[in-house]
Amino acid sequence: MRLYSSDALVLRTYRYGEADCIVAFLTADRGKKRGVAKNAVKSRRRFGGALEPLTRGVVTYVEREHRELTRVDRIEARQTPLRAASGRSVDDGAQLLGQAAYFAELLDEWAPLDQANEKMFRLAAAVSEALGAGGSTEALARYFEFWLLRLEGVYPAVDVCARCGERRLSAGAVLLASERRYACLDCAHGGARLSPPAMAFLAGACGRTPHDIATTPVAPGALRELEHAHHRLIAAHLEKELRSARVVRELGSHP
Numbered sequence: 143m144r145l146y147s148s149d150a151l152v153l154r155t156y157r158y159g160e161a162d163c164i165v166a167f168l169t170a171d172r173g174k175k176r177g178v179a180k181n182a183v184k185s186r187r188r189f190g191g192a193l194e195p196l197t198r199g200v201v202t203y204v205e206r207e208h209r210e211l212t213r214v215d216r217i218e219a220r221q222t223p224l225r226a227a228s229g230r231s232v233d234d235g236a237q238l239l240g241q242a243a244y245f246a247e248l249l250d251e252w253a254p255l256d257q258a259n260e261k262m263f264r265l266a267a268a269v270s271e272a273l274g275a276g277g278s279t280e281a282l283a284r285y286f287e288f289w290l291l292r293l294e295g296v297y298p299a300v301d302v303c304a305r306c307g308e309r310r311l312s313a314g315a316v317l318l319a320s321e322r323r324y325a326c327l328d329c330a331h332g333g334a335r336l337s338p339p340a341m342a343f344l345a346g347a348c349g350r351t352p353h354d355i356a357t358t359p360v361a362p363g364a365l366r367e368l369e370h371a372h373h374r375l376i377a378a379h380l381e382k383e384l385r386s387a388r389v390v391r392e393l394g395s396h397p
């Protein structure tokens with residue numbers, strides 16, 4: 143048995159039996175972990191509101207040999223989406239909590255267990271902090287999707303057309319969902335279209351902070367186009383992952 147205390151973000155919780163919960167959390171130093179929080183349903187003293195998705199704090203947990211599940215002893219919340227939402231209007235607060243849950247779900251889907259990924263943690267921490275600081279949660283969501291896929295090395299090139307390799311995409315682009323690439327308007331027909339303001343958002347996202355992105359006005363139409371394109375990209379990637387996992391499993395069952 144070994145005790146750890148890590149700066150972490152809470153991703154998801156599942157009810158486990160009558161009184162316990164399983165918590166998935168992303169640590170800064172040791173990657174994603176899952177652990178049992180004993181009596182979490184009742185013990186407000188130890189866990190309070192800290193089980194809310196995207197809560198950041200210090201998680202104290204015990205790892206046992208040969209067991210994937212750790213034991214979560216305590217979560218000292220430093221920053222919670224609930225606290226950030228409390229200063230807002232009912233609608234804004236609900237939207238903030240919804241985005242926080244979405245970010246946490248994306249992280250849970252993309253972060254592998256037990257593999258430290260400092261860049262992913264830093265991105266998630268910066269975005270969750272910006273979420274509480276005000277500004278557009280929509281712009282922040284598109285920024286977060288862009289960077290998460292970029293860190294994984296799977297975000298398509300945003301400067302030049304993937305088909306002809308010549309035309310700049312600043313004039314607009316089309317997502318080729320099956321190829322997971324962007325093409326210029328001459329090379330692609332049909333598919334999700336991205337207007338020049340949407341492409342300008344992507345080009346600018348590389349060198350800007352989450353707070354900067356959230357507080358700079360963007361045309362709502364451009365954010366909707368990006369939402370559509372990103373959801374298709376994410377679905378295409380996750381489906382591929384799932385399919386490869388299924389193939390591995392099927393191969394394993396027929397030696």
Ligand SMILES: [Zn+2]
Nearest residue numbers: 303306326329
């Ligand atoms: Zn082209």
